Amino acid sequence: MLEWLKTNAAKARETLTTEVAKFKNRSFMDATASACAMIAAADGEVSSAEKMKMAGFIKNSPELKVFDLSDVIKSFNDAVGKFEFDYQIGQAEALKVINKIKGNDGASRLLVRVACAIGASDGNFDDKEKAACRLICLELGLNPADFEL
Numbered sequence: 001m002l003e004w005l006k007t008n009a010a011k012a013r014e015t016l017t018t019e020v021a022k023f024k025n026r027s028f029m030d031a032t033a034s035a036c037a038m039i040a041a042a043d044g045e046v047s048s049a050e051k052m053k054m055a056g057f058i059k060n061s062p063e064l065k066v067f068d069l070s071d072v073i074k075s076f077n078d079a080v081g082k083f084e085f086d087y088q089i090g091q092a093e094a095l096k097v098i099n100k101i102k103g104n105d106g107a108s109r110l111l112v113r114v115a116c117a118i119g120a121s122d123g124n125f126d127d128k129e130k131a132a133c134r135l136i137c138l139e140l141g142l143n144p145a146d147f148e149l
Contacts, residue, residue, distance in 0.1 A: 027100045028107050029067045030075050034094035035115040035136055037079035042119075042128040044087055046080050090092050097137045108140040 040046045060070055079097070086138030097099070101107045115136055119129035130149050137144040 028111070029072060031098045031101045031107075031111055032067075032114055033072055033075035034079045035111055036076050038091065038094045038132045039084060039115060039129050040080065040134065041083040041087065041090060042126075042132045046083050051077075051080060069079050087128055091135075095135065098136055098139050102140050108116040108142055109146075112137055112140065113140060116147060116149075 040051065054075060079094050082093045101111060112133060115133050119133060121123045133147065134144040134149045137147065137149065
């Protein structure tokens with residue numbers, strides 16, 4: 001997945017932007033913000049640096065620019081707050097929000113692709129980030145192997 005993203009970054013970004021625009025709704029936005037929080041918390045702790053990195057990614061991401069930035073940041077911060085309170089509670093709550101798009105195959109697959117892109121955004125899609133993406137797949141009833149996870 002990482003190699004594919006590197007080789008096809010511009011095309012992938014354009015495709016993701018177009019696809020996200022199709023699913024511009026509150027459930028998809030909240031699920032995306034929760035997925036971002038899961039990736040940021042993948043190591044068990046969301047550091048200030050990770051918050052800044054994710055906020056910067058959200059602000060500058062062509063994939064998420066179809067949403068109102070303040071709404072995305074608020075949703076992301078709400079999800080992160082749950083992880084900071086208790087990792088397992090945060091994860092359970094994030095998966096509950098993500099589950100709201102289950103059954104919408106297009107939105108579900110897009111969410112996993114966005115989560116993978118977020119995980120790879122720093123050039124290091126590590127095992128913990130991949131594990132978080134696998135959990136997202138399983139929550140959505142998708143096969144992680146379809147995303148090279």
